[in-house]
Amino acid sequence: MTTEAPPRDEHITEDTLMAMLNGRRVLTRRELAEKHDLSVTHLEKLYREREANGHPAPVDAPGRELMWDATEWRRWYKELTGTAGLETREDLQERTGLARSTLELLYRERENNGHPLPEKTVGNTMYWNTKAWDAWYAEYKANQAWRTEIDxxxxxxxxxxxxxxxRVLHMEPTSITKYPVRPPKHWPEPIRVEPSPSGGRVKRWYRRGDIWKYGELRERGGGGRPAGTSKTTRRFPYDGDPRLDQARTALKASPDTPTAQLAGDLARQHGGTAGTWSHIVRSARQNPEG
Incomplete structure (x- = not known):
């Protein structure tokens, strides 16, 4: 029997290779805590109460600290917390192939892209409705189709x-050499500048996430916009979007209706996802006048 595991002193992240035991992905209690945003103390309590809650048994790993089958433990924890049928960011990452950092960036930009809010939050872990997230992401990709690809x-x-x-932006290196001195709109500041060993020039370092952000905000062709659109400055989320007026009309007719219910009604009437409409309704509440 062979096992592979990351060094014990490494910080376990979503991108760290999990230990493998007889072809199964396994995690220690410390790694479970890292991946699911739970405390080790809470996990120990769950294990002590295993006769009552059905906690999975650890896998057979003689001479090692306790380890659990990653998939089996996650399935059990979902049932325990009432989140069966919902997906965590880890689930989305595994199913869609998107990087964890990409999923986090999409969520941080939810005011602009309409990313759905989590259906439920347990501890520090957020859970999304799979169908709602998939519908939103399909719409998001369609809206981004005119943009150039980003690595x-x-x-x-x-x-x-x-x-x-x-390379991240799929551009020729020579095409952006002047960006530091003649920055286009949304071009980020470097996070570190060092003199070149040969002297006379400097070497600039950028945060990868800032380059992703620039790639999302830049306009095709160095300033051109997709056909049928005009350059505007949004005063608040969904400013200028016709859906905002539809949400305002619905709010005037039913001002006391909860946002979630109103968003569902608007999604059924006009299409789109309830998650996206939730953001639009919130903006309509905060900005009742155009």
């Missing part, structure tokens, strides 16, 4: 050079 590999906190930033 989403790597971690948002990576420090990358200008040449590496060009």
């Amino acid at each position: 989403r590999s790597g971690n948002a906190e990576d420090e990358i050079t200008l040449a590496e930033a060009a």
